[in-house]
Amino acid sequence: MAQSENQVRVWVDGCFDMVHFGHANAIRQAKQMGDYLIVGVHSDEEIANHKGPPVFNEKERYKMVRAIKWVDEVIENAPYVTTLESLDKYNCDFCVHGDDITTTVDGTDTYHLVKKANRYKECKRTEGVSTTDIVGRMLLVTRTHHRGPEELNKDQVGAISQDHSTKSPWTGVAQFLPTTKKIIQFAEGKEPSPGDKIVYVAGAFDLFHVGHCDFLEKAAAEGDFVIVGLHSDQVVNHYRGANNPIMNLHERVLSVLACRYVSEVVIGAPYEVTAELMDHFKVDLVCHGKTPIMPTEDGSDPYAVPKERKKFKMLDSGNDLTTQKIVERIIRNRLDY
Ligand code: CTP
Ligand code: C5P
Numbered sequence: 001m002a003q004s005e006n007q008v009r010v011w012v013d014g015c016f017d018m019v020h021f022g023h024a025n026a027i028r029q030a031k032q033m034g035d036y037l038i039v040g041v042h043s044d045e046e047i048a049n050h051k052g053p054p055v056f057n058e059k060e061r062y063k064m065v066r067a068i069k070w071v072d073e074v075i076e077n078a079p080y081v082t083t084l085e086s087l088d089k090y091n092c093d094f095c096v097h098g099d100d101i102t103t104t105v106d107g108t109d110t111y112h113l114v115k116k117a118n119r120y121k122e123c124k125r126t127e128g129v130s131t132t133d134i135v136g137r138m139l140l141v142t143r144t145h146h147r148g149p150e151e152l153n154k155d156q157v158g159a160i161s162q163d164h165s166t167k168s169p170w171t172g173v174a175q176f177l178p179t180t181k182k183i184i185q186f187a188e189g190k191e192p193s194p195g196d197k198i199v200y201v202a203g204a205f206d207l208f209h210v211g212h213c214d215f216l217e218k219a220a221a222e223g224d225f226v227i228v229g230l231h232s233d234q235v236v237n238h239y240r241g242a243n244n245p246i247m248n249l250h251e252r253v254l255s256v257l258a259c260r261y262v263s264e265v266v267i268g269a270p271y272e273v274t275a276e277l278m279d280h281f282k283v284d285l286v287c288h289g290k291t292p293i294m295p296t297e298d299g300s301d302p303y304a305v306p307k308e309r310k311k312f313k314m315l316d317s318g319n320d321l322t323t324q325k326i327v328e329r330i331i332r333n334r335l336d337y
Contacts, residue, residue: 040078
């Protein structure tokens with residue numbers, strides 16, 4: 001890409017395993033510090049050498065980072081210790097990292113070289129979310145599950161259903177405090193242009209992963225403006241069963257908003273895609289992937305209206321990853337978080 005003379009080029013690097021909105025927020029802040037953002041992502045081998053094998057392989061991690069809307073370029077197989085050679089090779093002025101210390105396997109600060117050269121800046125780490133925390137939530141719910149699902153969970157569900165908060169029992173452990181400011185920072189705030197083809201998709205989008213990313217890329221290719229309807233925690237809990245969702249609605253909103261294929265999000269969309277919803281957002285096409293579609297409470301198809309209107313399309317994301325499979329991967333790997 002042609003580079004203008006006074007363009008400020010920024011470098012960020014990391015593992016980006018189980019990408020969450022904390023990573024996306026670091027990337028957003030880094031982009032704000034310059035004009036062009038390059039993200040170096042470490043290989044599986046490099047991560048394994050310094051902190052044990054990642055949950056997602058490098059192909060998945062590269063794709064996830066590329067899908068974050070503030071990223072201009074991804075450099076694969078970036079070294080764990082950030083070097084001046086990397087910054088120079090890609091003409092980056094400086095490197096940005098969250099305000100926490102990252103060390104190599106032998107305890108060296110991974111940014112000591114760029115710090116010494118005065119080519120290091122810090123962004124604010126997002127409190128209340130980390131890969132360790134997310135894995136902890138997953139293992140917590142799984143353990144509860146194994147103890148004897150029915151009685152235990154029914155009590156919890158009962159108590160929670162009396163409570164008019166938006167949280168499910170399982171997302172109640174989230175430490176992140178959502179604000180409207182954060183949503184505004186993540187949102188594009190753009191409107192569809194006249195004549196734009198509007199695509200609507202709905203779902204849980206829990207633990208936003210590379211399967212979602214592949215699906216949304218396909219959905220974006222069907223039109224000009226993609227609206228994602230996110231179901232509330234109670235709705236997801238109702239159709240996914242006792243231990244879901246793992247990320248609460250606010251967290252899921254930020255993860256989806258960070259994705260470059262998404263133009264707008266409906267926060268707490270109805271499970272059924274109604275005529276009112278389609279008319280309100282002037283939806284031209286409703287899409288769903290190949291994952292099973294649970295019927296509504298009265299047993300009908302939630303996509304009955306778009307199907308009647310011949311505005312429904314099944315998309316093949318070509319990816320069979322699900323939130324459940326991620327949980328299984330973690331348990332199988334017996335990762336020591
Ligand atoms: N980051 C952040 N806020 C978080 C988590 C990560 O700002 N809650 C930032 C890190 O400071 C870093 C970038 O995201 O600049 C990518 O770093 P990475 O090595 O992938 O993340 P970790 O620091 O290992 O975070 P986690 O444990 O959540 O994976
Ligand atoms: O399962 P969830 O509700 O999060 O899925 C949201 C959308 O993404 C659905 O349309 C689903 O079919 C699609 N999807 C997909 N491929 C995956 C995972 C989800 O097409 N691997």
